[in-house]
Structures are given as C-alpha cells and as structure tokens.
Amino acid sequence: MEDANLEKAIRQHFEMDxxxxxxxxxxxxTVMQExxxxxxVAHDKKIELEKIADEVSQCRKCGLGSLRTNPVPGEGNPNxxxxxxxxxxxxxxxxxxxxxxxxAGQLLDKVIDACGLKRSDVFIGNILKCRPPENRxxxxxxxxxxxxYLQRQIEVINPDIIVALGAHAARxxxxxxxxxxxxxxxxxxxxxxxxxxxxxxxxxxxxxxxLRNYSQENRKRVWEDMKKVLAELGLPIPKRxxx
Ligand code: URA
Numbered sequence: 279m280e281d282a283n284l285e286k287a288i289r290q291h292f293e294m295d296x297x298x299x300x301x302x303x304x305x306x307x308t309v310m311q312e313x314x315x316x317x318x319v320a321h322d323k324k325i326e327l328e329k330i331a332d333e334v335s336q337c338r339k340c341g342l343g344s345l346r347t348n349p350v351p352g353e354g355n356p357n358x359x360x361x362x363x364x365x366x367x368x369x370x371x372x373x374x375x376x377x378x379x380x381x382a383g384q385l386l387d388k389v390i391d392a393c394g395l396k397r398s399d400v401f402i403g404n405i406l407k408c409r410p411p412e413n414r415x416x417x418x419x420x421x422x423x424x425x426x427y428l429q430r431q432i433e434v435i436n437p438d439i440i441v442a443l444g445a446h447a448a449r450x451x452x453x454x455x456x457x458x459x460x461x462x463x464x465x466x467x468x469x470x471x472x473x474x475x476x477x478x479x480x481x482x483x484x485x486x487x488x489l490r491n492y493s494q495e496n497r498k499r500v501w502e503d504m505k506k507v508l509a510e511l512g513l514p515i516p517k518r519x520x521x
Contacts, residue, residue, distance in 0.1 A: 316357075319357070320356050320357050323356035323357065323434050323435065324356045326430075326434045327351075327352075327356055327431065327434055327435075330351065330427055330430050330431055330434070331349075331351035331352075333427065334349045334351040334407045334427055335349050335351070337349070337407070337408075337423075337424075337427075339423035339424070340408075340419060340420045340423040340424065341420075342406065342408035342409065342410060342420055343408055345408070345409070345411060346367075346372055346408040346409055347372045347373055347375075347409075348372060348373070348374065348375030349375065349407050349408055350366075350367040350371045350372065350375055350376065350377050350404060350407055350408070350409070351403070351407055351427070351431075352377055352401065352402060352403030352404065352407075352428075352431060353376060353377060353401070353402060353403075354397070354398070354400050354401030354402050354403075355398055355399055355400060355401055356401075356434070356435060357435075358399065358400045358401035358435055358437055359399075359400075359437055359438040359439065359511055360395075360399075360400045360401070360437055360438070360439050360440075360441060360507065360511070361400070361401045361402075361403065361431075361432060361435055361437040361439070361440045361441070362378075362386065362390075362400055362401070362402045362403070362441045362443060363402075363403055363404065363405065363428070363440060363441070363442050363443060363447045363451065364377065364378060364382075364402075364403075364404045364405070364443045364444065364447055364484060365404060365405055365406065365415075365416060365443070365444055365446040365447055365484065366404050366405060366406030366407075366408070366409060366410055366416055366446075367404060367406070367407070367408065367409040368380050368382070368409060368413050368486075369409070369413070370383070371383070371409065372408075372409035377402045377403060377404055378402050378485075381486075381489055382484065382485040382486040382489060383485070385485040385488060385489060386402070386443070386485045389485065389500065389504060392501065392504070392516060393504055393507075393508055393513075393516065394508075394513065394514060394515075394516045395513075401431070401435050401437065403428060403431055404428075404447075405421060405424065405425065405428060405446055405447055405450050405451075406420055406421065406424050407424055407427060407428075408424075415446065416446055421450055425450065429470070432468070432470055432477070433470050433471065433474075436470075436477075437477060438477070438478065438510075438511055439477070439478045439479070439480060439507050439510060439511060440468055440477055440478070440479040440480070441479075441480050441481075441482060441503075441504075441507060442461075442479055442480070442481045442482070443482060443483070443484040443485065444458060444483065444484025444486070444487060445457065445458040445461075445484075447481075447484075448461045448462075448466075448479075448481035449461075451468050451479060452466050452468070452479065452481075458481060458483060458484075458487075461481040462480075462481045462482050462483065462499065462503055463481075463482075463499070463502065463503055463506075464480075464506075465478045465479065465480055465506070465510070466478075466479045466480075466481065467479065478510060480503055480504075480506060480507050481503075482499070482500050482503035482504070483496060483499065483500055488500060
C-alpha cells in the first residue's frame with residue numbers, strides 16, 4: 279500500500295473507532311500522529327522483510343538452494359524486541375517453509391510462553407535459510423553465502439536483544455570459537471554495522487540440545503538466561519519458567 283493510502287486507512291480506522299464509541303475513544307492528535315508513525319515504520323519494515331524473503335526464495339548462492347523443499351527465511355513481528363536465531367531448518371521447517379515448527383520449535387514456543395510472550399511478539403530466524411541434508415552442521419561456505427540475509431533482517435528489525443540459540447548461532451554472530459558453555463548466561467555485543475550502536479546478544483542452549491539433554495539443570499540454565507533477557511527489557515518475569 280502506498281504511504282498516502284496507508285495513512286488514510288489508519289485515519290479512517292480512528293474515525294470509525296470514535297464514531298462507534300460515540301467519541302468516547304477519541305485520541306488526542308499527538309497520540310494519533312505517533313500511532314500513525316509507528317504503524318508506518320512497522321509497515322515499511324514488513325515490506326523490507328518480504329523483499330529479503332523473496333531474495334532468499336530465488337537464492338542459489340550455495341548448493342543448499344537446489345536441495346531444499348522450501349526456503350525458511352524466518353518470520354515474526356517486524357517490530358520485535360527479541361530476535362531468536364537458530365542454526366538452520368530441519369525436516370519439518372523445510373516441509374513447511376517456517377522456522378522452528380518441529381519438536382525443537384515446540385519447545386521454543388514453551389520458552390516464549392514461559393516468558394509471558396507470544397510467538398507473534400518476537401521474530402524467529404536462522405543462520406541458514408535452507409536445510410542442510412540429514413541436518414548436518416552448516417558448512418563455512420554456506421554460512422558465508424547466507425549470512426548477509428540474516429544481517430539485513432537484524433538491521434531492519436533492529437531488536438533490543440538477540441537470543442542466539444546454540445553454538446552455531448552464537449559463534450557465527452559473535453565471530454568466536456568459544457563453546458556455548460562459555461558463551462551462555464551473559465550479554466555480548468552484536469555489531470550490526472559501523473556507526474550503529476551494538477545490539478545486546480544473549481547466548482543460550484539450542485532447544486534441540488535441550489531436548490536431547492532434558493535435565494532440570496539445563497532447563498534451569500535456559501530459564502536463567504531468559505530471565506536476564508526479560509529483566510534487560512524491563513518486562514515482568516513470570517514465576518513458572520523453570521518447568
Ligand atoms: N533448529 C533450528 O536451528 N532452526 C529451526 O528452524 C528448527 C530447528
């Protein structure tokens with residue numbers, strides 16, 4: 279939708295709102311202007327993210343492009359404050375073209391829910407946009423080819439916090455060889471580009487790792503990491519997160 283049409287649609291929405299509530303819900307003009315500005319930013323971000331997804335769907339920069347069933351560009355709220363980043367699509371994600379929809383995804387949904395959030399509040403993506411055969415580890419050439427898409431998504435969304443799920447995501451984004459055990463539990467800085475302030479990055483265990491090593495201790499560690507994220511964002515910390 280063109281900018282003028284978008285603004286018109288938002289204005290009509292407010293006017294209708296006001297009409298049906300007999301003026302009870304009339305916004306003051308500054309609040310209304312701010313809302314129009316915020317809606318426009320979200321709209322522009324959505325268009326940019328769709329452009330990136332479209333490029334991903336045409337991409338043949340590495341061999342994975344011709345092996346995939348569907349590309350998995352990532353999905354979520356363009357205005358997300360948290361961007362979860364995993365390693366790469368598995369079989370379920372490849373079949374559906376959506377990130378984190380298999381068993382590891384269902385556990386990620388539980389983590390998000392324990393945080394008092396919904397999947398639609400956050401953005402979810404991966405280092406690789408196409409499934410490596412047999413779910414093998416991403417190869418360096420594949421990461422190098424694919425990373426610019428993720429970097430652009432981060433730039434567009436500009437989240438307050440990135441949560442890197444597992445060693446591949448954390449090491450790639452932080453450009454380090456340290457283990458996930460060394461990296462998790464503390465904030466690091468992700469540099470989105472010169473002249474841009476760094477984005478806080480929390481590394482934690484991948485939910486697929488958690489499924490394979492489903493101990494109380496590991497679940498508690500992930501919850502401790504997420505509590506730090508919520509505290510940093512000034513969000514309330516629900517009581518039931520350790521379960
Ligand atoms: N594991 C990942 O790293 N990403 C997905 O999308 C699903 C499982």
